Amino acid sequence: MADDDSAVEGAEPAWKRDFPYEAAAEEEVTRREFARYLVLGTGALAIGNIGLAAWTQLRRVAGGEPRAIVALADLPIGATHLFRYPTEADPAVMLRVSEDQFVAFSQKCTHLGCVVYHQPERDRWHCPCHKGDFDAISGAVLSGPPTRPLDQIVLEVRPDGFVWALGREVKA
Amino acid sequence: MRVSPRGRQSSSAVLIYLIVLMSLQLFLITVAAEAWLTDEAALAWSTAAVSVVLFGCAAAFLRYLRP
Ligand code: FES
Numbered sequence: 001m002a003d004d005d006s007a008v009e010g011a012e013p014a015w016k017r018d019f020p021y022e023a024a025a026e027e028e029v030t031r032r033e034f035a036r037y038l039v040l041g042t043g044a045l046a047i048g049n050i051g052l053a054a055w056t057q058l059r060r061v062a063g064g065e066p067r068a069i070v071a072l073a074d075l076p077i078g079a080t081h082l083f084r085y086p087t088e089a090d091p092a093v094m095l096r097v098s099e100d101q102f103v104a105f106s107q108k109c110t111h112l113g114c115v116v117y118h119q120p121e122r123d124r125w126h127c128p129c130h131k132g133d134f135d136a137i138s139g140a141v142l143s144g145p146p147t148r149p150l151d152q153i154v155l156e157v158r159p160d161g162f163v164w165a166l167g168r169e170v171k172a
Numbered sequence: 173m174r175v176s177p178r179g180r181q182s183s184s185a186v187l188i189y190l191i192v193l194m195s196l197q198l199f200l201i202t203v204a205a206e207a208w209l210t211d212e213a214a215l216a217w218s219t220a221a222v223s224v225v226l227f228g229c230a231a232a233f234l235r236y237l238r239p
Contacts, residue, residue: 035187035190035237039234042226045194048204052208052216053204053217055208056213057213148210170211
């Protein structure tokens with residue numbers, strides 16, 4: 001009788017009808033497997049979160065080394081100069097305010113990291129992503145979603161006729 | 173070895189908890205990415221801490237699921 005049943009292609013074997021406990025166990029194993037994948041997924045995301053936190057921390061401590069940025073003669077009053085500081089991955093911008101006043105800021109908007117640019121007619125740094133505005137001289141937030149001023153690059157005009165960047169200052 | 177309806181219900185509940193925890197982890201990774209974009213190290217670390225706690229909860233649920 002049992003042999004006849006198992007001979008049919010695709011039919012449930014007779015032993016499974018007699019001892020049906022296997023079916024329930026199989027389903028449970030599948031559930032457990034799925035749960036294990038979920039736990040592994042949350043573990044991977046937790047590791048990703050730790051990695052991002054460490055990366056964020058390390059980027060913050062990179063203040064930068066003193067470096068000549070631009071010759072005084074190459075930057076007229078009211079003009080801006082794009083450069084990268086403290087690393088090649090950090091876009092920054094310098095503005096010559098007057099004969100002997102220069103300011104420079106990180107170009108990264110403190111809201112979500114878009115690039116800010118100078119609007120001379122409004123005398124401010126503007127972020128086009130969500131219309132954030134920063135004061136041209138101090139980098140303080142004037143309007144929009146940012147809550148923190150632009151990171152400032154400390155500058156010095158040296159006797160060699162160059163403007164030097166001395167370090168990056170992260171403002172609270 | 174047959175699984176009772178009650179046991180099946182509780183393992184379904186555990187699965188739902190795990191799916192909720194996974195969703196929270198996905199949300200937290202977006203918060204961490206935002207913290208990375210805005211250089212907010214304090215926010216990034218607290219997000220990582222919550223994420224590790226959620227992972228611990230998920231692992232505990234997995235133990236509970238074992239027969
Ligand atoms: S990224 Fe600059 S205002 Fe949102």
